[in-house]
Every structure is written in structure tokens, then in C-alpha cells.
Amino acid sequence: MNAPEGTSKFVPKQALAPTPQLYDELVGDSMEQLAKASLAQISPIPFGSVIHDNGCGTGAGTAAVVEAIAASKAEVSIKGTDINEKALEVYRKHAAENKWPAEAEQMDSLKLSIADNTFTLTIGNAFLFVLPNDGIDAVKEMYRTLKPGGKMLVNSWAYVPNMEPLQTAAKATRPPGTPLPREGMAKWAPADFVQNVVEKGGFEKDKIVMKKAEVYCTTTELTHFATMLWSFIGGTSEVGWLESDEANWDKAINVVKEELAKTDGYKAIDGGRAQLKFVANIAIATK
Numbered sequence: 553m554n555a556p557e558g559t560s561k562f563v564p565k566q567a568l569a570p571t572p573q574l575y576d577e578l579v580g581d582s583m584e585q586l587a588k589a590s591l592a593q594i595s596p597i598p599f600g601s602v603i604h605d606n607g608c609g610t611g612a613g614t615a616a617v618v619e620a621i622a623a624s625k626a627e628v629s630i631k632g633t634d635i636n637e638k639a640l641e642v643y644r645k646h647a648a649e650n651k652w653p654a655e656a657e658q659m660d661s662l663k664l665s666i667a668d669n670t671f672t673l674t675i676g677n678a679f680l681f682v683l684p685n686d687g688i689d690a691v692k693e694m695y696r697t698l699k700p701g702g703k704m705l706v707n708s709w710a711y712v713p714n715m716e717p718l719q720t721a722a723k724a725t726r727p728p729g730t731p732l733p734r735e736g737m738a739k740w741a742p743a744d745f746v747q748n749v750v751e752k753g754g755f756e757k758d759k760i761v762m763k764k765a766e767v768y769c770t771t772t773e774l775t776h777f778a779t780m781l782w783s784f785i786g787g788t789s790e791v792g793w794l795e796s797d798e799a800n801w802d803k804a805i806n807v808v809k810e811e812l813a814k815t816d817g818y819k820a821i822d823g824g825r826a827q828l829k830f831v832a833n834i835a836i837a838t839k
């Protein structure tokens with residue numbers, strides 16, 4: 553889910569194991585809030601929609617679809633696909649517990665085993681930026697599998713409050729010049745970048761609408777949140793974890809916490825938790 557760029561095997565003893573369950577706890581409601589903000593751009597979801605939740609992970613996009621159709625009781629069918637079988641196990645559990653009209657199948661988004669012109673709506677929630685070639689090859693597959701007139705909904709973060717705190721922690725605890733985690737994410741912030749990926753994936757320029765939306769998300773208790781963040785992302789630069797990260801662990805966590813509290817939109821709430829503001833770029837493209 554957060555693939556390291558390097559080959560180093562060392563992991564500090566304090567680092568929490570990056571399981572799909574920990575990922576769910578870390579992202580909290582942020583993925584679902586992002587999916588909701590994205591779906592709000594095409595509301596209401598029509599009856600009979602045939603929906604693809606591409607790179608569905610544990611199901612945030614599907615949960616947002618199900619919530620969006622709760623009032624209208626629109627009948628839809630949803631296919632969740634992801635490359636990560638462990639995430640799909642969690643997706644299937646959520647689907648069974650919440651009676652989602654959904655099925656899940658392991659599939660590489662770069663080579664979907666799905667016929668042309670199948671879906672009326674394809675969602676890639678927090679998805680393109682984890683893929684090779686900036687997700688262009690996946691967009692081509694989404695275009696191919698959409699029916700004419702069907703819509704694709706993809707998004708990226710224009711602003712995330714947690715990236716700078718992580719990079720400040722890395723700078724404060726590692727030798728100067730050490731590559732920073734997630735440096736490659738900055739290019740996704742301008743809406744033009746996302747629009748360009750969608751165009752290169754085959755959608756016509758005048759059939760792409762770009763929107764921005766603020767998304768508010770709730771953290772867990774802050775020390776635990778900072779520990780999850782650092783565990784997931786601290787070791788993902790090309791050099792991975794450094795052996796010195798073990799001795800510097802508490803210092804890094806404190807920097808992450810202090811810097812988070814300085815970010816735009818940060819609000820402390822009960823239980824030592826916080827509300828954080830994110831800003832999303834949303835592309836709505838029609839085939």
C-alpha cells in the first residue's frame with residue numbers, strides 16, 4: 553500500500569507493521585471523505601449504474617457509493633478490484649457486514665480482465681498517484697472499460713497536512729542530503745497535472761472537468777497517529793530506514809506531532825485527537 557522505493561531490509565524495532573488493518577486505522581475516515589467529496593461532483597448516482605471501484609483497497613470508495621445511494625435506494629452493482637489480496641479480504645468482510653451490492657476480484661489495473669464498454673462509472677479513489685507511469689496506463693484501461701457516455705472519477709491531493717511534518721521529521725533526524733520520503737508526491741498537487749494524466753489516458757480535453765474540494769478528516773490519538781504515519785512513510789524513500797532511525801524514533805514522532813499542530817486547518821478535538829484539513833483535486837471525465 554505504501555511500497556518502499558529502496559531495497560534496504562532494516563526496519564526500526566518501534567515501527568508498526570504496515571498491514572491493511574493499520575492502513576485503515578491510519579487513514580481513518582480520510583479516504584471515505586475524499587471519495588464522498590468526489591462523488592458529490594456527480595450526484596445523484598443514477599439507478600442501474602454499473603460501477604468499478606478500481607484499486608478499491610479495503611473499500612472506502614465503495615462505502616461512499618453505498619452511502620450516496622442510501623436515500624434514493626438506487627440499485628447499482630459494484631465491482632471492486634485491487635492488486636492486493638490482503639486488502640481485498642478486508643473489502644469482502646466489509647461488503648458482507650454492510651450488505652454492499654459489491655463483489656471483489658484481484659486484478660492489476662494496468663491490465664484489467666474486463667470487457668470493453670462495461671461500466672457506467674469508474675472510480676479511482678486516491679489511486680493514480682500510487683501507480684507507475686503516473687497512472688496513465690491505468691486511465692487507458694479505465695477508458696477502455698467504460699461505456700460511451702460513462703464517467704470516470706479520479707482524484708489526487710492538492711494539499712495534505714501530513715507530508716511536510718514527515719519531511720521535517722526526516723530532516724531533523726537524518727544526515728543532511730538524505731532523500732526525503734514521498735518527494736515524488738509534490739507534482740500531483742496542481743490540478744493541471746491530474747488533468748494531463750487523464751488526457752494522456754485517452755479522454756478528450758473538453759470532456760474533463762476539474763474541481764477542488766476541502767476534505768476534513770479525524771485522526772486517532774495524536775502520538776499513535778504520528779507513530780503510524782512515521783511507520784508507514786518514514787522508510788519509503790529510496791534509502792529506506794536508517795539504523796539511526798531506531799535511536800531517533802521518539803524525536804521523529806515528536807517533530808511530526810509538533811509540525812502537524814502548525815498546519816493550516818489543524819484543530820485539536822477530544823481524546824487527544826485532531827481534525828486535519830486536506831484539499832483534493834477531482835477529475836470528472838466522460839467517455
Ligand SMILES: C[S@@+](CC[C@H](N)C(=O)[O-])C[C@H]1O[C@@H](n2cnc3c(N)ncnc32)[C@H](O)[C@@H]1O
Binds near residue numbers: 633660676
Ligand atoms: C492509497 S490506496 C487507496 C485505496 C482505496 N481506493 C481507498 O480509497 O481507500 C491505493 C490502492 O491501490 C492498489 N494498487 C496499487 N497498485 C495497483 C495495481 N497495479 N493494480 C490494482 N491496484 C493497485 C493498492 O493495493 C491500494 O489498495
